C-alpha cells in the first residue's frame with residue numbers, strides 16, 4: 340500500500356518531496372505520515388513521538404482539503420477513520436491540540452458531535468457521506484485485549500474494536516533530528 344500511495348502522491352498531486360523523509364508527504368512546512376495499522380490513541384501518540392512527530396493538527400480549511408484528497412483514496416480501501424491530535428481528556432468538552440495546547444478554533448465537527456461526554460475523548464477524522472468530518476471517539480478498546488497484529492487487511496471478518504484506528508502523524512520540515520518540545 341505504501342508503494343501505491345507513494346505512486347499516487349507522486350502522480351496525482353503536485354508535491355515537492357525533497358524536504359520530507361521518504362514515506363512522508365509534504366504539506367507547506369509540514370511533513371505528514373499515514374499509519375498502516377490501527378492503534379489506541381495513546382499508542383498512536385507514542386508512535387508519532389518515536390518518529391519525532393506528533394498526532395496531526397487539522398487546523399485550517401486548506402490543510403483539511405489536502406487531507407481529504409489523500410484520505411479519499413484510502414477510503415476506497417476501506418480505511419475511513421483516523422485518529423488525529425486533539426483530546427478533551429483533561430477538561431471534558433474542551434478539546435485541545437497536542438501540538439500547541441491551544442483550543443480548536445477551526446472546526447469540522449460532524450452534525451451532533453462531539454457527543455461522547457467522558458466516554459469519548461479523542462478526535463477522529465471520519466467520512467460522513469461524502470464529507471471528511473470530525474467525531475469524538477473512544478481513545479482505546481478498554482477492557483478488551485485488542486487484536487494487535489500488524490496486518491493491513493482492509494476487509495475484516497469482524498468489526499475492529501472501538502478505540503483502535505489508523506492515525507496520522509505530523510512534523511515540521513527538517514525537525515526529524517531536532518525534536519519538538521512536549522509538555
Ligand SMILES: [Ca+2]
Pocket residue numbers: 427428431432455456457458459460461475
Ligand atoms: Ca469527551
Ligand SMILES: [Ca+2]
Pocket residue numbers: 452453454455459474475476
Ligand atoms: Ca462521538
